[in-house]
Amino acid sequence: MAQKRLGNQTVQLQNSPTIIATASIVGPKEGKGPLSSYFDKILEDDLCGEKSWELAESKMVKEAMQMAIDKTSYVMSNVDYIFAGDLLNQLMSTSFAVRDLKRPFFGLYGACSTMSESLSLASMIVDGGFSDLVIAGTSSHFCSAERQFRFPLEMGSQRPLTAQWTVTGSGCAVISSKGKGPKIRRITTGKVIDEGIKDPNNMGAAMAPAAVDTIRTYFEDTNDDIDSFDIIATGDLGKLGMDIAKEFLMKSGYDISKIYTDCGVEIFDSKKQDTHSGGSGCGCSAVTFCGYIYNKLINKEFNKVMLVSTGALLSPTSTLQKQSIPSIAHAVIIQND
């Protein structure tokens, strides 16, 4: 039996992979939201001087990765691996960004679960002795996502109240085998869960069962104490999905309500900012973690955190073919010493 396993889906890291730095860049709308003060950079416009939204997103990714490395004593050429991905078809923004960074790259797709997917793999690779320095990151962009997954922005489509607003932002973390910072302690990798939801405008409801499955599995695998956490943050279930997740967990005997939040709920003031059920997109949990949560970990306001980024693995093709929405959620447990 592999030594590091706990229960069915969880691993315990033994060599303390450390998040030595993070960086977060967001769009103008996110920069007016409640987490504004936690971000490293707020763009003045969505195009950031590029010719397309896709290239703008790519520029954000590259800048966030460089910015995170610049906060450490390392340079980009010290990085052994980049683990990253985004929402665009064929990971356009990530592939174009890492082209200029000239480091070994593993492309990931987990829809909006990519932040915790990349943190999971990056920390296992460091913990396993394969590298001393790795970058994990992701991004999304409201305009590039909207036109790929939904309608041309120019149509001005009405959005139902269950819909979420794709975050424009990129967050990334630098993980090292040494140095100061919060440590990644445990990882619970999610299964693909599909409860038959078919409405692509209600992804919170589609993803909530995946979040519930992963959180419940973590506690079953480890017998850990819910009260030992300062915060459990799901990926981007939004207000509706968060309520569903809370209720389902309660019914399974896990009352996390005192310490539970959702990155999609935190990032926007949904009433003032007209974002309906909340934020979404890979960038949502990425900038909420790399900005807000990481900052609170560094300041010791939080000492033990569970980040559960959630992804809806639908595609426009699967929706047209009347398929339901498979979802996934990965949990990463991060702790100060």
Added chain:
Amino acid sequence: MAQKRLGNQTVQLQNSPTIIATASIVGPKEGKGPLSSYFDKILEDDLCGEKSWELAESKMVKEAMQMAIDKTSYVMSNVDYIFAGDLLNQLMSTSFAVRDLKRPFFGLYGACSTMSESLSLASMIVDGGFSDLVIAGTSSHFCSAERQFRFPLEMGSQRPLTAQWTVTGSGCAVISSKGKGPKIRRITTGKVIDEGIKDPNNMGAAMAPAAVDTIRTYFEDTNDDIDSFDIIATGDLGKLGMDIAKEFLMKSGYDISKIYTDCGVEIFDSKKQDTHSGGSGCGCSAVTFCGYIYNKLINKEFNKVMLVSTGALLSPTSTLQKQSIPSIAHAVIIQND
């Protein structure tokens, strides 16, 4: 310094992750090609009883994974992680396939490099002590890829002679910390390389520099002897890309010509089968490795192999935006005891 590193981009695995079984399923055209006798299953038609090509591809993935596990003494619930991905937007075929397998899943996107990307990550996770049993796999389907990346099949577009033919097929490997079979010894993870090629009908030329970079880096990192290999197989450069790679490597002082082949060249009889420069798609190196190469390793006809799956990280959007084609190649070195 992490203990397992060799040079700049290579790691040495120390706990002998073993490929204990593989499975390969191909379409009717691939089943008429020169490697026909090495595949586990040849489909009678491209739809395999499903309503869409995407769902047919998904069915192939699920079947290949189950078939590979059935060749071992394990059952699917013993699998700790599935590492997989495909060419479709949002990994539709993989996400829908693994939904029914109910195992922890890491979604990968490396275009046609996904077979060696999944083998790399899967074997590092086993080597690092995080798991005793992991699946690595990928797929592609001519019809689903053609309509997503190029034109509706009904148009009957003419294909230039530099074009390749997307393989319909799924291949997957079961990797374990114990058991019999060839071992994964070393991994060289590729950087994204872009030499400015913009023609999406000439992906061999776009990907060749990535293959050259990774193969050259492997030999620089390890000082290994070219003659110790029985075969070096690149991903799917096709005939044109293979010639470019061979020439560029020769100019760098690495003459691999005696032991060099390309999965895209092996899989079709390009003259009789009208496949122009050869096969392509994630499934190309997947079924060539999981069928042909693995079989030769088991029979000791090959004892040391380098698989270098190559991916062109373009998207239809990036092509429309007149961008060049970023490419990547990952090398996995597999050896009998």
